[in-house]
Amino acid sequence: METLANLALGFSVALSPYTLLLAVVGCFIGTIIGALPGLGPSNGVAILIPISFALGLDATAALVLMTSVYYGAMYGGRISSILLNIPGDEPALMTTLDGYPMAKRGEAGNALVLSGVASFVGALLATIGLILLAPVLARVAFLFGPAEYFALYLLAFCTLGGMASNNQAKSAIAACIGLGIAMIGVDSSSGLPRLTGGNLHLYDGVDFLVAIVGLFAIAELFFFIESHGKGSSIGVVLDKVSIPWKYIKQTMPTMLRASGVGFVAGVLPGAGASLGSFLAYMTEKSIAGEKGGFGTGVPKGIAAPEAGNNSAAGGALVPMLTLGVPGSGTTAVLLALLMTLNITPGPTLFRDNPDVVWGLIASLLIANVVLLVMNVPMVKIFVKILSVPAWILLPGVTMISTTGIFALTGSYFDLLMLVGFGVLGYFLRKLDVPTVPVILGILLGGNMEDALRRAMTLSDGDPTYLFSSWIAIGFWVAAILGFVAPMFLRGILKKPEGHVD
Amino acid sequence: MASDRIFGLVTLITAVAYIAAATQIQTNFFSGEYLPKLFPLIIGAVAALSSLVLIFKPDPDPDWPMARTWGNLAVAVVVLAFYSVLISPLGFILPTAIAAMILSYQISPNARQAVLAGLGLSLGLFVVFKFVLMLGNVVAYRIPTPAKLWDAISILIPFVGH
Numbered sequence: 001m002e003t004l005a006n007l008a009l010g011f012s013v014a015l016s017p018y019t020l021l022l023a024v025v026g027c028f029i030g031t032i033i034g035a036l037p038g039l040g041p042s043n044g045v046a047i048l049i050p051i052s053f054a055l056g057l058d059a060t061a062a063l064v065l066m067t068s069v070y071y072g073a074m075y076g077g078r079i080s081s082i083l084l085n086i087p088g089d090e091p092a093l094m095t096t097l098d099g100y101p102m103a104k105r106g107e108a109g110n111a112l113v114l115s116g117v118a119s120f121v122g123a124l125l126a127t128i129g130l131i132l133l134a135p136v137l138a139r140v141a142f143l144f145g146p147a148e149y150f151a152l153y154l155l156a157f158c159t160l161g162g163m164a165s166n167n168q169a170k171s172a173i174a175a176c177i178g179l180g181i182a183m184i185g186v187d188s189s190s191g192l193p194r195l196t197g198g199n200l201h202l203y204d205g206v207d208f209l210v211a212i213v214g215l216f217a218i219a220e221l222f223f224f225i226e227s228h229g230k231g232s233s234i235g236v237v238l239d240k241v242s243i244p245w246k247y248i249k250q251t252m253p254t255m256l257r258a259s260g261v262g263f264v265a266g267v268l269p270g271a272g273a274s275l276g277s278f279l280a281y282m283t284e285k286s287i288a289g290e291k292g293g294f295g296t297g298v299p300k301g302i303a304a305p306e307a308g309n310n311s312a313a314g315g316a317l318v319p320m321l322t323l324g325v326p327g328s329g330t331t332a333v334l335l336a337l338l339m340t341l342n343i344t345p346g347p348t349l350f351r352d353n354p355d356v357v358w359g360l361i362a363s364l365l366i367a368n369v370v371l372l373v374m375n376v377p378m379v380k381i382f383v384k385i386l387s388v389p390a391w392i393l394l395p396g397v398t399m400i401s402t403t404g405i406f407a408l409t410g411s412y413f414d415l416l417m418l419v420g421f422g423v424l425g426y427f428l429r430k431l432d433v434p435t436v437p438v439i440l441g442i443l444l445g446g447n448m449e450d451a452l453r454r455a456m457t458l459s460d461g462d463p464t465y466l467f468s469s470w471i472a473i474g475f476w477v478a479a480i481l482g483f484v485a486p487m488f489l490r491g492i493l494k495k496p497e498g499h500v501d
Numbered sequence: 502m503a504s505d506r507i508f509g510l511v512t513l514i515t516a517v518a519y520i521a522a523a524t525q526i527q528t529n530f531f532s533g534e535y536l537p538k539l540f541p542l543i544i545g546a547v548a549a550l551s552s553l554v555l556i557f558k559p560d561p562d563p564d565w566p567m568a569r570t571w572g573n574l575a576v577a578v579v580v581l582a583f584y585s586v587l588i589s590p591l592g593f594i595l596p597t598a599i600a601a602m603i604l605s606y607q608i609s610p611n612a613r614q615a616v617l618a619g620l621g622l623s624l625g626l627f628v629v630f631k632f633v634l635m636l637g638n639v640v641a642y643r644i645p646t647p648a649k650l651w652d653a654i655s656i657l658i659p660f661v662g663h
Binding site: 225 | 503506526531535537539541544545547550551555574577578581584585588593605614618619622623626637639656657
């Protein structure tokens, strides 16, 4: 009953004509961002945060816009997977396996609509899961003290690093780069500058927006320069689009199962949507068995990863909202948005800002419906946008991101740092060092250190205090397992080979 | 192999320098003697340890771009650096047009397309930013004095700028 009342509150916030308009605009922009190869959800949200902030949107409006973009990008990623065999974003990788073969068979329209419906089912179920699970988790989180929080942050870094990278040492270095950068600036307790090298520009610390936009968007420009914009032309023709009821009915159980798998994967801190789509696909593949024909363009092979991916995207919001620990790269960026808006996620968010939380949840539901309506009849428009050539797209994205940062801070120093982060991002990605832990480190470094300091102050400097409760010990064990286990599982969890022309 | 070893060495040196810097962090009565140093020291130690692992157990090398492409990338970085310092004294349109043009040319070397991208993006984005989104800090053009222009460019020269 309480949940319904809260939802009503949320809808009363989110259902004004203005916010509805923002939701539609956000969904449209998000789908385009997700569809364009090289511009994932993290990039998209990251580029738009400075702009939406410079626009002076209030918290609810900015949140509605950005979550619409986030969900939209999750939908859009599948379009280029199916038509170009290039995942529009990382979680859409699994969709290429069956989506592209199906499109090549002349069923591109069916594949797009089916994946759209699967996305809708996944996202809808995940949002319902979020509504049920988040308040419960928020109540549990009230039991957390500094020791528990420190262990929880550690867990996020360990699992994220373990999943995101092929080399544990590299993900640890990535996390350290981020955390190390977060330490720069004036220390909150002493009021004295730390690690600034005497540079006045660094007294305020490094703005995480600069880091995010640099590592994601500017680095992408360098990658396109390296590849000279090759590999972004449409290989499949899309003629007529109709609704394949038969496929939808046939794959419904798959979608439901995949949504469940995806949601669980999303809720785990640090795992995120890529793991969700991967696990959903692999589960369905093993249920279907040999004669299921996975990899040859079967409807189930499209429905499973899309439902899983979108469900995980919703699930990843649970730890982000209740604990302040994002479950994926994109939720990290959304966390950055909340922090920019001066909203601190965590258990208190549900108590102190119910309008924000439930407005967000309501706007997720709205965005989801808008996206389904938008994606089925308008899919052709998005396909057209895919043919924007790289030589205009990437300079455009670069200019939008630099101007966004400039409009926000007006400082040449931030722009130079932006370029620096772009170069860093290029080298890190070249060397197979994951960049998401860097972002997470910059975002969470301050909180993580605060937790450690408070723990040390409470215990008068006794390090065993960090292991003083069963919850904390559980997190430590999970963190160590999450970091070590992927080393042994890597052989088993090998990603299937993509389709090569 | 070599790439990871070099990367490991660079991070190791950075980590050691970071630890050294962390021991020098100033403290006072409010912060306590060791608390502001504790977490930076832990970070530095973990980074140093991971760097050592990387040096002794490197992954295979990635495919690095060819010399020509390095040239393209270097041009892009230089262009962006100049763009960063010139957007303030020169306004939005001129730096954006030139930067977008050069960047477009680095992606696909076609002069006509590059000019098109430069002009289209600078004018189009200006209209969007200024009149649709009404962002602050976005000014069409400014005519700087030579001294101001030099001030801006000198930022990029180490030890001369500020």
